[in-house]
Amino acid sequence: MGLIKTVFLTEIMKGLSLTLRKLFAKPVTIQYPEVKKEPAPGFRGRHALVRDPKTGKDRCVGCYRCAQVCPSRCIFIETERDPNTRKRIVTRYDIDALRCVYCAFCVEVCPVNALVLTEFYEYSGYSRDELYFTKEKLLQNWDEFIVTQKRPYFNPFWKPRGVPEKMLPGPKRKAEGI
Numbered sequence: 001m002g003l004i005k006t007v008f009l010t011e012i013m014k015g016l017s018l019t020l021r022k023l024f025a026k027p028v029t030i031q032y033p034e035v036k037k038e039p040a041p042g043f044r045g046r047h048a049l050v051r052d053p054k055t056g057k058d059r060c061v062g063c064y065r066c067a068q069v070c071p072s073r074c075i076f077i078e079t080e081r082d083p084n085t086r087k088r089i090v091t092r093y094d095i096d097a098l099r100c101v102y103c104a105f106c107v108e109v110c111p112v113n114a115l116v117l118t119e120f121y122e123y124s125g126y127s128r129d130e131l132y133f134t135k136e137k138l139l140q141n142w143d144e145f146i147v148t149q150k151r152p153y154f155n156p157f158w159k160p161r162g163v164p165e166k167m168l169p170g171p172k173r174k175a176e177g178i
Contacts, residue, residue, distance in 0.1 A: 042156050044102040044117040047095050047133055048141035053178060058139055059114035062088040066106035066115055074099035075106060093135040098128060107157040111169035116155050118145040152177025 004010075030037055039045065049058045062079035078092035107115050118141060125131045133141065146153060154177035165173055 039119045039121060043119050043121070044104050046118045046120040046123050046141055046145075047097065047100070047138060048116050048118050048145050049093060049135065049138035050114050050116055050178065051139055051142050051146075058090065058093070058135065059112050060090045060093060061112055061114070062090045063111060065109045065111065069105045069109045070100075071103060071105065072099045072101050090135070093138065095133045095138065097131040097133060104157050107155065108160050112171045113155070113158045113175050116142070116145075117157070118142075120145060146178070154178075 049060060051057070052059050060077075062077060064077055067073075067075040067077050074096040076092065076094040076096075077090060079088045079090050081087070082089050102117065104117055107117055120141075123131075154175070158175055159168065159172060
């Protein structure tokens, strides 16, 4: 049987026929700048701090959970106490996107759903500073993102599947979307 295949070069002919079929088939290339592909559900893109629609400020309470759970240590937070109300105020919230591994642990662990990985995948920079997100830049990212979303917006990482409702913090249990 091996001699017959060798003599008639059947394997070579099978490969050549496959090449010719694919050569004249319709291409599957997406013309990227003109045609944009929709991201898959749960896609993890550019970071954003969620702006509270009632107050217009960020939702972050400065619990430091996101910075503690981050495996790449790319989140930097500074807080101080308000002298009147004694509540914690976030004065600095920075994310170094070049160090981030986009695991979404920070989004899952946040007790007040203050952080989100948006579905924006088109962002780049010519310097490291352009991919270092400050608190103001993160809030701006949220403003750009929420305009493109259907309301109410609810991130799938805010209520992880498989976690019982009673195990979630109070604000996560009551979360219905923004």
